[in-house]
Amino acid sequence: MHADAQPSNSTPPNSGGAATTRWGVVRTSPIDAPVRIEGLEKSFGKQRVLRGVSMAFPRGKTTVVLGPSGCGKSVILKHLVGLLKPDKGRVLYEGERVDRLSERKLAPIRRQFGFLFQQGALFDSMTVYDNIAFPMRELEGESPYDEEARVRRVLRLVGLESTIEKYPSELSGGQQKRVALARAVVLEPKIVLYDEPTTGLDPIRSDVINELIIKLKQELRVTSIVVTHDLTSAFKVADHMVMLYDGQVVLDGDPEEFRRSDDPTVGRFLRGEASDDELRAIREVTAANRESARVSGDIS
Numbered sequence: 001m002h003a004d005a006q007p008s009n010s011t012p013p014n015s016g017g018a019a020t021t022r023w024g025v026v027r028t029s030p031i032d033a034p035v036r037i038e039g040l041e042k043s044f045g046k047q048r049v050l051r052g053v054s055m056a057f058p059r060g061k062t063t064v065v066l067g068p069s070g071c072g073k074s075v076i077l078k079h080l081v082g083l084l085k086p087d088k089g090r091v092l093y094e095g096e097r098v099d100r101l102s103e104r105k106l107a108p109i110r111r112q113f114g115f116l117f118q119q120g121a122l123f124d125s126m127t128v129y130d131n132i133a134f135p136m137r138e139l140e141g142e143s144p145y146d147e148e149a150r151v152r153r154v155l156r157l158v159g160l161e162s163t164i165e166k167y168p169s170e171l172s173g174g175q176q177k178r179v180a181l182a183r184a185v186v187l188e189p190k191i192v193l194y195d196e197p198t199t200g201l202d203p204i205r206s207d208v209i210n211e212l213i214i215k216l217k218q219e220l221r222v223t224s225i226v227v228t229h230d231l232t233s234a235f236k237v238a239d240h241m242v243m244l245y246d247g248q249v250v251l252d253g254d255p256e257e258f259r260r261s262d263d264p265t266v267g268r269f270l271r272g273e274a275s276d277d278e279l280r281a282i283r284e285v286t287a288a289n290r291e292s293a294r295v296s297g298d299i300s
């Protein structure tokens with residue numbers, strides 16, 4: 001998988017299956033992919049979050065994007081739907097440059113995406129029915145849908161038709177996620193983006209969400225992109241995985257390639273171990289805190 005490491009921060013656009021990172025050559029899928037990012041760079045002020053990231057999301061499959069907290073996973077999802085614009089690089093939907101589109105031209109593309117946000121984000125003041133109907137009511141012009149039939153269908157899909165008249169506060173956290181998922185697919189998107197779909201759920205509720213991700217892929221034939229650091233979930237739902245670290249892709253391959261990887265960064269992440277640098281940084285902060293507490297007389 002890895003050629004000799006070549007220091008480089010950029011990824012050639014249209015790399016046709018191979019991207020160069022500072023870890024060396026990493027394969028990106030050369031196959032049919034409705035969504036791609038190429039050589040994406042993004043900074044916020046002085047913070048360089050994405051440093052030349054390329055990945056392709058194969059059609060009808062589930063891609064899991066892995067990486068430690070703060071590495072830019074949510075930032076990538078926001079680029080896919082034009083909520084953020086890259087400093088450099090390209091975002092493509094069916095070959096079209098999403099990053100160059102005006103808000104008006106983005107609207108029909110956004111409609112192809114269902115987005116399960118990291119913070120569930122149901123409207124507390126609306127019933128389950130109204131929450132799910134909301135995207136249909138937001139459409140310009142006459143809605144082409146039979147609203148109630150549509151709401152019931154997606155609620156059945158997530159196994160919660162009985163909650164149709166309830167308010168979010170009457171549901172458990174896991175049920176709220178499932179309602180948010182029903183809402184994400186009510187317009188029959190071609191792509192579903194899941195940002196940390198299992199965070200905050202116990203293992204059984206997490207597994208219900210995993211099963212739903214698999215079911216939606218099969219029944220709606222969607223292309224799914226799942227951002228997570230829940231490894232159990234990742235290995236259960238993934239057909240394809242990409243790991244980000246330090247603003248770059250470390251590994252891009254199928255789950256088996258991740259299990260077999262001898263890359264130390266991947267290995268540490270999969271084993272849940274901090275790197276020496278991370279441990280050193282934590283010890284330095286702890287030592288500095290102890291010192292300032294000692295000086296102010298809090299501890300002796």
Ligand SMILES: Nc1ncnc2c1ncn2[C@@H]1O[C@H](COP(=O)(O)OP(=O)(O)OP(=O)(O)O)[C@@H](O)[C@H]1O
Pocket residue numbers: 044049067068069070071072073074075076118229
């Ligand atoms: N709109 C923004 N303005 C400034 N900084 C931002 C913005 N969005 C993201 N960032 C910064 O970019 C970095 C990556 O953020 P991102 O939300 O993508 O992380 P993540 O990988 O999704 O982490 P987590 O697993 O904790 O959700 C963070 O340091 C964050 O503070």
Ligand SMILES: [Mg+2]
Pocket residue numbers: 073074075118195
């Ligand atoms: Mg995030």
